[in-house]
Amino acid sequence: MGNCVGNSSRRRSLDHSSNSSRARNQNSLPQNTIVVISEQQNSAQPRANRAQLQNSPEANQVQIDSTIYKATAKLENYPENPSIYFLDFLFSTRRNCRITIYYFAKDIFDPIQNTYYFYVDPEKYPPPESHYFEPGDRQHFSHLSPIEIGRFSDDELDFKDKKTFPVIIEMTPESETMPQILTSYFKICKSEDQYSLTCLRQKISINGVIHELKDLYGYKSEGLECSICLTEKKEMVVLPCNHACLCAACAEHLKADAKKLCPICRGPIRQILKLSEVSA
Numbered sequence: 001m002g003n004c005v006g007n008s009s010r011r012r013s014l015d016h017s018s019n020s021s022r023a024r025n026q027n028s029l030p031q032n033t034i035v036v037i038s039e040q041q042n043s044a045q046p047r048a049n050r051a052q053l054q055n056s057p058e059a060n061q062v063q064i065d066s067t068i069y070k071a072t073a074k075l076e077n078y079p080e081n082p083s084i085y086f087l088d089f090l091f092s093t094r095r096n097c098r099i100t101i102y103y104f105a106k107d108i109f110d111p112i113q114n115t116y117y118f119y120v121d122p123e124k125y126p127p128p129e130s131h132y133f134e135p136g137d138r139q140h141f142s143h144l145s146p147i148e149i150g151r152f153s154d155d156e157l158d159f160k161d162k163k164t165f166p167v168i169i170e171m172t173p174e175s176e177t178m179p180q181i182l183t184s185y186f187k188i189c190k191s192e193d194q195y196s197l198t199c200l201r202q203k204i205s206i207n208g209v210i211h212e213l214k215d216l217y218g219y220k221s222e223g224l225e226c227s228i229c230l231t232e233k234k235e236m237v238v239l240p241c242n243h244a245c246l247c248a249a250c251a252e253h254l255k256a257d258a259k260k261l262c263p264i265c266r267g268p269i270r271q272i273l274k275l276s277e278v279s280a
């Protein structure tokens with residue numbers, strides 16, 4: 001059915017098995033994400049699927065099986081050869097998980113198959129590599145997927161064409177009941193001789209339906225109580241500012257309010273969603 005991120009049929013993929021750390025605490029995924037309905041769905045997406053997205057119950061109920069701590073993503077220099085860099089980041093997964101790294105891939109929509117896939121020009125760029133991990137919390141992806149950064153122009157690294165994503169990290173946890181694919185897109189920023197990664201967007205495909213993943217603000221940092229009544233537990237998030245600040249009752253009052261302004265930033269409220277289980 002519908003769309004899915006990365007149809008494997010047209011990918012070039014080299015499978016290198018890799019070791020992984022033992023399962024530790026499997027329940028503590030990052031608390032700062034929620035699945036929300038995308039505002040930037042590909043315009044090529046058929047109308048039927050857009051409607052399905054908007055009505056999708058998964059939008060605020062799903063449990064995410066694998067996640068990456070995107071702020072930890074960086075490129076590590078290989079000491080023996082200064083032109084080679086390795087991708088380095090922390091991630092958690094509740095299930096066995098395949099992680100595929102694409103360098104300089106385009107996100108292509110195929111209207112005939114009605115699917116998305118990644119295209120990497122094999123003449124210019126390193127082929128995608130997959131690595132396999134067991135369940136575990138805060139695992140370290142390191143010394144894998146080397147890249148010779150100096151071969152690429154600043155414009156390529158900086159995502160100047162808005163089409164060729166410098167780094168795509170695709171996580172596919174093993175699941176028969178609810179297949180998920182988490183895709184994180186990064187650009188590479190260069191300052192002096194240092195390279196850093198900046199996350200451009202994250203998408204999650206759940207049962208073939210794509211959602212945009214966005215950061216959630218103020219959920220843990222500002223205390224757990226609703227910022228209006230200061231007594232009930234926060235369980236609602238305001239869109240588009242993503243402030244997690246309301247209990248269910250105050251959210252209902254706010255929806256009825258003519259002004260409809262976020263209590264934290266005073267920005268306009270377009271929608272109020274219940275926090276997903278992963279954030280709760």
Ligand SMILES: [Zn+2]
Pocket residue numbers: 226227228229230231232246247248249250251
């Ligand atoms: Zn309240």
Ligand SMILES: [Zn+2]
Pocket residue numbers: 238241242243262263264265266267
């Ligand atoms: Zn706000």
